[in-house]
Amino acid sequence: MDMKPVAETAEKEVIPADLLADFEAAARRPLRQRMRYAFIHTHKPVLDDAPFRAFDTTADYRRWCEQNLPEWLGYGRVRLPAG
Amino acid sequence: MAAFDYRQAEEIRDAFARHGCRYLFIGKSGAILLGFPDTTQDADLFVEKSERNGESLVAALREIGFAIDDDQSTQIRSGKDFVQLKNGPFDLDLIFAPDGIEHFEEAWRRRVVVEGFPVCHIDDIIASKVATNRQKDRESLPRLESFRLYLRRQQRG
Numbered sequence: 719m720d721m722k723p724v725a726e727t728a729e730k731e732v733i734p735a736d737l738l739a740d741f742e743a744a745a746r747r748p749l750r751q752r753m754r755y756a757f758i759h760t761h762k763p764v765l766d767d768a769p770f771r772a773f774d775t776t777a778d779y780r781r782w783c784e785q786n787l788p789e790w791l792g793y794g795r796v797r798l799p800a801g
Numbered sequence: 802m803a804a805f806d807y808r809q810a811e812e813i814r815d816a817f818a819r820h821g822c823r824y825l826f827i828g829k830s831g832a833i834l835l836g837f838p839d840t841t842q843d844a845d846l847f848v849e850k851s852e853r854n855g856e857s858l859v860a861a862l863r864e865i866g867f868a869i870d871d872d873q874s875t876q877i878r879s880g881k882d883f884v885q886l887k888n889g890p891f892d893l894d895l896i897f898a899p900d901g902i903e904h905f906e907e908a909w910r911r912r913v914v915v916e917g918f919p920v921c922h923i924d925d926i927i928a929s930k931v932a933t934n935r936q937k938d939r940e941s942l943p944r945l946e947s948f949r950l951y952l953r954r955q956q957r958g
Contacts, residue, residue, distance in 0.1 A: 731950055732950075733947045733950050733951055733954075734947060737944060737947045737948075737951075738947075738951065741836070741837075741838065741947075741948060741951045743838070744836055744837070745836055745955075749807065749834065749915065749916055750807040752833065752838065753805075753806055753807045753810065753833065753834075754806060754807070755838070755840075756838070756839060756840055756841060757805040757806060757830075757833075757840070757841060757842070757844075758804050758840050758841075758842060759802055759803060759804040759805075759842055759892075760842065762842070765885075766887060766892075768885075768887065769868075769886075769887050769888035770869075770873050770884075770886060770887070770888050771885040772876040772877070772881040772883070772884045772885075773881060773882060773883040773884075774881060774882060775882045775883075775898070776883050776896070776898050776899065776900055778882070778883075779882070779883040779885075780900075780933070780935075791937075792935060792936040792937030792940070793935055794935060794936055795933070795934050795935050795936075796935065796936055796939050
């Protein structure tokens with residue numbers, strides 16, 4: 719990946735060149751086309767296996783995801799190592 | 802089921818407007834509407850939590866084609882924080898209390914409207930992802946933060 723900084727902001731933060739090229743290319747496309755490229759659908763095990771789920775709290779939903787979904791789906795929260 | 806597309810987003814926009822439902826696109830689907838080039842699977846809506854808005858929401862969803870029975874309607878209107886719908890023409894997550902955003906009204910004031918679609922400000926989308934802190938959010942954050950810089954530069958001209 720080309721990480722050469724090409725765009726520097728007033729905050730002295732940089733946008734990697736490859737990302738800047740992606741953003742500029744996306745900006746040239748109409749929204750309808752961007753959405754066609756952006757939304758994909760694949761079956762997500764467990765998650766997609768019920769037509770309706772409701773959770774009292776967002777924390778309950780996060781906990782349910784961690785306890786029920788395969789780890790590789792990426793719904794588990796990142797925990798910093800102790801110490 | 803086919804992937805979410807522009808026409809379905811229009812159906813949300815138009816049906817929700819007809820029923821007076823207040824909502825914002827949030828998450829990666831919101832970022833995509835703002836111009837973020839990435840992929841995602843579902844549309845996520847941050848919906849104002851109130852009895853009246855819940856009634857409008859259910860009416861709009863039924864009009865679009867979601868098969869919401871009376872029990873599910875009661876749950877949606879009764880103040881759940883998170884509802885996952887896979888009983889309609891596309892998958893939809895309804896988020897009434899997203900991590901990292903205190904009040905709907907604040908996010909509403911900061912919203913960005915893209916082709917009539919009300920979208921959370923990129924700062925709110927990022928704040929929510931930071932607070933959620935899932936593996937998949939962590940992976941997309943560096944790109945999202947670069948995209949925020951890009952938007953700021955565009956706004957400055």
